[in-house]
Amino acid sequence: MIEFRGVTKQFPDGTVAVHEVDIVIPPRKTTVFVGSSGSGKTTLLRMINRMVDPTLGQVLIDGTDVATVDPVALRRSIGYVMQNAGLLPHRRVIDNVATVPLLRGVSKREAHAHALELLDTVGLDRSLADRYPSQLSGGQQQRVGVARGLAVDPNILLMDEPFGAVDPIVRAELQQELLRLQGELGKTVVFVTHDIDEAFLLGDQVVILQQGGFISQAASPAEILANPADAFVADFVGADRGKRALHITDVDGRQVVVDGDGRPAGVLTS
Numbered sequence: 001m002i003e004f005r006g007v008t009k010q011f012p013d014g015t016v017a018v019h020e021v022d023i024v025i026p027p028r029k030t031t032v033f034v035g036s037s038g039s040g041k042t043t044l045l046r047m048i049n050r051m052v053d054p055t056l057g058q059v060l061i062d063g064t065d066v067a068t069v070d071p072v073a074l075r076r077s078i079g080y081v082m083q084n085a086g087l088l089p090h091r092r093v094i095d096n097v098a099t100v101p102l103l104r105g106v107s108k109r110e111a112h113a114h115a116l117e118l119l120d121t122v123g124l125d126r127s128l129a130d131r132y133p134s135q136l137s138g139g140q141q142q143r144v145g146v147a148r149g150l151a152v153d154p155n156i157l158l159m160d161e162p163f164g165a166v167d168p169i170v171r172a173e174l175q176q177e178l179l180r181l182q183g184e185l186g187k188t189v190v191f192v193t194h195d196i197d198e199a200f201l202l203g204d205q206v207v208i209l210q211q212g213g214f215i216s217q218a219a220s221p222a223e224i225l226a227n228p229a230d231a232f233v234a235d236f237v238g239a240d241r242g243k244r245a246l247h248i249t250d251v252d253g254r255q256v257v258v259d260g261d262g263r264p265a266g267v268l269t270s
């Protein structure tokens with residue numbers, strides 16, 4: 001379990017990125033931070049592995065304040081996947097995946113064998129292992145980024161807009177892959193996005209942030225849709241514009257569910 005207790009982050013230039021955040025991130029579930037640009041999502045995420053330290057308050061992992069843990073050791077024990085995959089361009093795919101285990105002292109043979117298994121896990125052919133990142137598609141690079149994040153077998157996987165830079169079709173594939181992986185691996189995933197649809201698809205818990213790093217609501221997608229905490233949330237999730245309002249129409253005796261834009265969403269069965 002990860003817990004933020006009264007966490008505020010003010011940068012030296014005076015910008016308050018995160019304001020008095022209290023939140024519990026349950027284990028083995030996916031929690032998504034969602035909000036518009038500059039609402040403090042990345043800053044919150046980076047406080048988990050001490051890439052950023054809070055100005056006030058505490059971040060605890062299983063009851064231990066991360067401020068008491070060596071930052072390098074902490075970072076090497078937590079998976080981190082970033083936008084554009086963040087791969088090292090002059091290193092082969094297999095070396096990119098094996099980077100952190102090698103730094104932790106795992107033998108090269110073992111690290112490479114595990115890296116090949118991880119390519120299987122993320123749905124990449126092992127024949128790609130010897131390529132360089134520039135010889136892969138954007139979606140393949142992201143998968144390598146996920147494999148690298150999983151390479152130390154972390155309990156916690158941090159993902160910062162990992163699918164932001166790929167086209168919508170590849171993005172939908174990667175989202176489904178993450179759902180599959182999460183079903184198999186059961187990591188504590190903390191995922192950042194500015195896309196509410198992605199948040200609702202992936203999140204067991206969705207945390208909606210406003211400018212200034214305030215949490216408007218933290219709940220399951222169903223709870224947020226049913227009971228948006230305030231007008232900001234209602235607007236952000238599109239509830240008040242009828243975007244997500246579903247209704248039922250009768251087509252040849254079958255009840256078809258149609259969304260606010262008139263698109264069929266499914267058929268009602270009893």
Ligand SMILES: Nc1ncnc2c1ncn2[C@@H]1O[C@H](COP(=O)(O)OP(=O)(O)OP(=O)(O)O)[C@@H](O)[C@H]1O
Binds near residue numbers: 038044194
């Ligand atoms: N090192 C820094 N120094 C000063 N201000 C910063 C620093 N890093 C972030 N900020 C500011 O803190 C606020 C929150 O930034 P953050 O990157 O956490 O937001 P975000 O929600 O992740 O945004 P985006 O979706 O654009 O990545 C912004 O106003 C940003 O300009």
